[in-house]
Amino acid sequence: MTKPTLTLDEIRKNVSRVDSELLALLAERRQLSIEVAKSKIQTEKPVRDPAREKILLEKLVTAGKKHELDAPYIVSIFHSIIEDSVLIQQAFLQKLANPDSAQPIARVSFLGPKGSYSYLAAKHFFSRKQTTLAELPCKSFKEVVEIVENGRADYGVLPIENTSSGSINDVYDQLQHTRLSIVGEITQPIEHCILTAVDTDLENIDCLYSHPQPYQQCSEYLRSLGDVKQEYCSSTAEAMQKVAEMKSGNVAAIGNASSGALYGLKPLKANIANQQENHTRFILVARNPVDVTDLIPAKTTFIMSTAQDAGSLVECLLVFRNHGINMTKLESRPVLGNPWEEMFYVDVEGNMSSEEMQKVLEELTSLTRYIKVLGCYPIENVSPTEIELD
Numbered sequence: 001m002t003k004p005t006l007t008l009d010e011i012r013k014n015v016s017r018v019d020s021e022l023l024a025l026l027a028e029r030r031q032l033s034i035e036v037a038k039s040k041i042q043t044e045k046p047v048r049d050p051a052r053e054k055i056l057l058e059k060l061v062t063a064g065k066k067h068e069l070d071a072p073y074i075v076s077i078f079h080s081i082i083e084d085s086v087l088i089q090q091a092f093l094q095k096l097a098n099p100d101s102a103q104p105i106a107r108v109s110f111l112g113p114k115g116s117y118s119y120l121a122a123k124h125f126f127s128r129k130q131t132t133l134a135e136l137p138c139k140s141f142k143e144v145v146e147i148v149e150n151g152r153a154d155y156g157v158l159p160i161e162n163t164s165s166g167s168i169n170d171v172y173d174q175l176q177h178t179r180l181s182i183v184g185e186i187t188q189p190i191e192h193c194i195l196t197a198v199d200t201d202l203e204n205i206d207c208l209y210s211h212p213q214p215y216q217q218c219s220e221y222l223r224s225l226g227d228v229k230q231e232y233c234s235s236t237a238e239a240m241q242k243v244a245e246m247k248s249g250n251v252a253a254i255g256n257a258s259s260g261a262l263y264g265l266k267p268l269k270a271n272i273a274n275q276q277e278n279h280t281r282f283i284l285v286a287r288n289p290v291d292v293t294d295l296i297p298a299k300t301t302f303i304m305s306t307a308q309d310a311g312s313l314v315e316c317l318l319v320f321r322n323h324g325i326n327m328t329k330l331e332s333r334p335v336l337g338n339p340w341e342e343m344f345y346v347d348v349e350g351n352m353s354s355e356e357m358q359k360v361l362e363e364l365t366s367l368t369r370y371i372k373v374l375g376c377y378p379i380e381n382v383s384p385t386e387i388e389l390d
C-alpha cells in the first residue's frame with residue numbers, strides 16, 4: 001500500500017489553502033463581472049450573451065481535460081459561476097436604475113416564523129444585493145401585505161406557485177386588492193423532510209405538524225405512512241417550533257432540513273415530495289414599482305377582467321401573440337362579491353417601458369373591463385447554456 005508522505009492534518013491544511021485560493025479567485029471573477037456590467041452600460045449590450053458562454057464553456061472543457069477534470073464537472077461548476085455573474089450584474093444594474101430603493105437595510109415581511117420557506121426565499125433574494133435584512137415574520141399573507149402597505153416593511157415576500165401543488169390562491173386574492181407592486185421574483189427549491197426533536201423511528205410517529213401546502217406536495221409518501229394524524233399550522237416554521245417544544249418521539253414536522261436545524265430538529269426522512277423537482281416561485285412586493293433596465297430580461301404581471309362574451313379572453317391573448325410577447329402564466333380567480341366573474345392574472349416576458357409593451361397595454365385597455373399592471377421586474381431565473389459533450 002502506498003503511504004502518504006504527509007499526515008492527514010498536513011494534507012487537510014493544503015486542501016484548505018487551495019480552497020481559500022479558489023475563494024479569492026471567485027471573488028476576483030465577481031469583481032470582473034461588475035466591470036463587464038459597467039462596460040455594457042456604455043455599449044448598451046445585454047447582460048446575457050449565450051454565444052460567449054458557449055465559447056467559454058467549450059474552452060474550459062478542453063482545458064479541463066488536460067488536468068483530467070471531466071466535462072460534466074467543469075460544466076456544472078461554470079454554470080453556477082456564470083449564473084452568479086449574471087445575477088451580480090443584474091443586481092448592480094438594477095441598483096443604478098433604482099437609486100431610491102437601494103437601501104443598506106431592507107425591512108422584509110414574510111410568513112414566519114424564522115425558518116419558513118418564505119424566510120429562506122427572502123434571504124436568497126437579497127443575498128447578492130448587498131442589503132442587510134431586518135426580518136419581520138408575519139402570521140398570514142394578509143399581514144405580510146398590510147405591513148408593507150402601512151410602511152412598517154419595505155418589502156413583502158409571498159409564495160405564488162409551486163411545481164407540485166400549483167398556484168397559491170390566497171396570495172392571488174391578496175394581489176387583487178392591494179396597491180403594492182411586484183418588484184421581484186425568486187424561485188426557491190423546496191426540499192421537504194420529516195423532522196424530529198429526538199432520536200426516534202418512523203413507526204413511532206403518530207402525529208405530523210405542517211402547513212397545508214407540504215401535505216399536498218408530499219401526499220404520496222404520506223399515504224404510505226398509513227394512519228398518521230395531520231395537524232395544520234400557519235407555516236412549516238411554526239410546525240417546527242411546536243415539535244421542538246414537545247420533545248416527543250411520537251411527533252414530527254414536515255419542512256426544510258436547514259430550517260429544522262434552527263429549531264434543533266434533525267431529519268428522520270428526506271426527499272418525501274411527490275416530485276423530485278419541487279420548487280416554489282416567490283414574488284416580492286413593495287409600495288413603489290421598479291424600473292427594469294433594458295439590458296436584462298423582464299417580466300410583467302397584469303390582472304384583467306374581460307367582458308363575459310364569447311371569445312373575449314381569446315381576443316386579449318391574441319394581443320400578446322400579435323406583438324410576439326411570450327406568456328409564461330395565466331391564472332383565473334373569482335372576483336369576490338361578483339359571483340361567476342373571473343379576474344385573470346397574466347405573466348408575460350417583456351419590459352413595461354418598451355414600446356411594444358406600451359402598445360400591448362393600450363390594446364388590452366380597449367378590450368377589457370378592467371386592467372392593472374401589478375408590476376414589471378427582472379427575471380432572476382438564469383437558464384444554463386448547454387454545450388455538446390462528447
Ligand SMILES: O=C(O)C(=O)C[C@]1(C(=O)O)C=C[C@@H](O)C=C1
Binds near residue numbers: 036050052053085
Ligand atoms: O462576458 C460577458 O459578456 C459577461 O457578461 C460575463 C459572463 C461570464 O460570467 O463569463 C456572464 C454572462 C454572459 O452571458 C457571458 C459571460
